[in-house]
Amino acid sequence: MNRPTDPPALPARNARALPTGDVHAVVARLAEHPFLAGISREDLERLAEGGAVVECDADRYAFRQGGPGESFYLLLDGDVDLEVAGAGTPLVLESLHAGDALGWSWLFPPHRWAFDAHCRTPVRAIALDARHLRALIDADPVLGLELTRRVAELVADRLRHARLQIVSGHAHDHRA
Amino acid sequence: MPMTIAPDLPLRDPLTARPYVVSTIRQQTHDIVTLDVRPAEAPIAFTAGQFDMVYVYGVGEAAISISSDPATPELLSHTIRAIGWVTRALNELQPGATIGIRGPYGRGWPLDDAEGRDLVIVAGGIGLAPVRPAIMAALAQRERFNRIALLVGARSPRDLVFRDDLDRWESNPAIDVHVTVDSAVRGWGGRVGVVTKLIPRVPFDPDGATVLTCGPEAMMWHTADALVKRGVDPDHLYVTLERNMRCALGTCGHCQLGPVFVCRDGPVFAWPEVSELLEEREL
Numbered sequence: 001m002n003r004p005t006d007p008p009a010l011p012a013r014n015a016r017a018l019p020t021g022d023v024h025a026v027v028a029r030l031a032e033h034p035f036l037a038g039i040s041r042e043d044l045e046r047l048a049e050g051g052a053v054v055e056c057d058a059d060r061y062a063f064r065q066g067g068p069g070e071s072f073y074l075l076l077d078g079d080v081d082l083e084v085a086g087a088g089t090p091l092v093l094e095s096l097h098a099g100d101a102l103g104w105s106w107l108f109p110p111h112r113w114a115f116d117a118h119c120r121t122p123v124r125a126i127a128l129d130a131r132h133l134r135a136l137i138d139a140d141p142v143l144g145l146e147l148t149r150r151v152a153e154l155v156a157d158r159l160r161h162a163r164l165q166i167v168s169g170h171a172h173d174h175r176a
Numbered sequence: 177m178p179m180t181i182a183p184d185l186p187l188r189d190p191l192t193a194r195p196y197v198v199s200t201i202r203q204q205t206h207d208i209v210t211l212d213v214r215p216a217e218a219p220i221a222f223t224a225g226q227f228d229m230v231y232v233y234g235v236g237e238a239a240i241s242i243s244s245d246p247a248t249p250e251l252l253s254h255t256i257r258a259i260g261w262v263t264r265a266l267n268e269l270q271p272g273a274t275i276g277i278r279g280p281y282g283r284g285w286p287l288d289d290a291e292g293r294d295l296v297i298v299a300g301g302i303g304l305a306p307v308r309p310a311i312m313a314a315l316a317q318r319e320r321f322n323r324i325a326l327l328v329g330a331r332s333p334r335d336l337v338f339r340d341d342l343d344r345w346e347s348n349p350a351i352d353v354h355v356t357v358d359s360a361v362r363g364w365g366g367r368v369g370v371v372t373k374l375i376p377r378v379p380f381d382p383d384g385a386t387v388l389t390c391g392p393e394a395m396m397w398h399t400a401d402a403l404v405k406r407g408v409d410p411d412h413l414y415v416t417l418e419r420n421m422r423c424a425l426g427t428c429g430h431c432q433l434g435p436v437f438v439c440r441d442g443p444v445f446a447w448p449e450v451s452e453l454l455e456e457r458e459l
């Protein structure tokens with residue numbers, strides 16, 4: 001996906017930024033997103049600095065495995081598949097939809113994406129500037145802890161799901 | 177309306193299998209079939225969630241849930257994954273073959289508990305088979321329930337069972353159907369992720385929901401966790417368990433789980449009845 005000010009994570013032909021108006025448009029979207037439910041208006045305004053509403057066309061990548069985690073995406077519309085590329089057709093490990101948060105590699109060094117994010121449909125998302133978020137987390141321990149806790153929940157959820165995938169597969173193989 | 181025999185008719189020997197003739201075989205996945213069978217004698221009524229002991233002559237018998245509509249006991253379905261001697265033999269049967277069935281046994285799904293409430297059904301893999309009769313029964317008495325939601329997970333798209341039913345239910349406004357698979361190659365077009373991921377998103381009232389869950393034990397654990405986190409009262413959360421069975425009558429003790437016999441006291445249990453027992457590894 002592309003933002004108006006930063007260099008895009010991908011070639012601009014894969015994604016384009018919407019004319020976003022101003023930071024208030026981003027704040028209004030953030031306030032409606034489940035990931036940030038309960039965060040004060042003031043904090044949302046701080047998070048939104050450098051953020052933008054972005055779009056990605058269907059069948060394009062929002063980001064690629066190994067690419068720099070420069071943005072934290074909160075999905076507004078559309079479906080994104082987290083994929084691993086193999087010799088044949090890519091394998092989808094998880095699909096993300098409106099209301100989901102996309103990835104956490106932006107928070108932890110080396111800030112590189114672990115998967116490909118393939119837009120299955122046209123996608124609209126809020127892109128928050130990762131460098132700005134990391135600086136905010138360092139500078140404001142209260143907001144920083146809250147944000148980190150929410151990202152940790154994403155990671156814990158994903159880990160729980162991955163474990164369930166493994167044990168379900170194992171139960172299946174064991175029985176099969 | 178065909179004549180039916182009450183399941184607990186005292187004169188019937190509960191250990192004697194009655195003959196049934198295989199009428200149709202539906203291949204669900206590479207290792208799962210649904211056998212539709214018709215009784216050689218009068219059909220026997222059953223309730224959603226009960227199971228039969230299905231006997232392949234000369235091979236042996238296995239506990240198999242009934243996967244057909246309780247309204248039509250004259251056409252009984254069992255959905256079977258080939259994993260051992262009996263289930264493999266059942267997977268290899270041809271139409272016209274005769275098998276033995278004794279049952280139905282056990283405590284089924286408590287649809288009465290869902291009366292006037294939201295009914296949420298969560299099924300993983302072949303776990304859709306034991307809840308299918310409950311879905312059919314609920315749709316036949318639609319006015320008794322508020323929302324009906326069905327959440328289905330499978331390991332991959334090719335592991336989804338009862339696809340015709342899923343297609344039909346997806347276009348039926350009486351039921352809200354959500355399907356997901358653990359992983360898929362690009363092009364599947366549906367949701368990808370474990371079934372528990374659906375729980376926070378599907379519209380239902382957690383305070384007023386009765387939930388029926390069936391799948392691998394690990395999946396039921398995670399499902400119960402996610403439901404309780406959403407606010408569902410565990411007393412209204414039901415699971416179905418599988419344990420090795422022999423008599424299915426509550427006498428041999430093969431299916432014992434601590435103080436309960438799965439064949440007699442289950443296979444459907446309220447979550448608080450079994451959650452601690454399942455934690456004890458040696459049970």
Ligand SMILES: Cc1cc2nc3c(=O)[nH]c(=O)nc-3n(C[C@H](O)[C@H](O)[C@H](O)COP(=O)(O)OP(=O)(O)OC[C@H]3O[C@@H](n4cnc5c(N)ncnc54)[C@H](O)[C@@H]3O)c2cc1C
Pocket residue numbers: 174175176227236237238239240241242254255256257258259260261262263264302305306417418419420421443
């Ligand atoms: C109430 C209930 C409902 C059920 N409903 C269904 C259903 O609808 N569909 C369905 O397909 N199944 C169902 N089952 C499961 C089915 O009854 C069992 O899987 C049954 O054991 C299959 O019999 P089998 O002879 O084919 O396999 P078994 O020979 O019993 O083997 C089953 C599995 O257990 C392993 N195993 C066997 N003995 C041992 C041992 N001593 N130690 C370790 N592993 C062992 C085998 O390797 C194999 O993986 C249900 C079970 C219950 C209790």
Ligand code: FES
Pocket residue numbers: 420421422423424425426427428429430431432437438439440
């Ligand atoms: S199978 Fe004999 S007691 Fe349950």
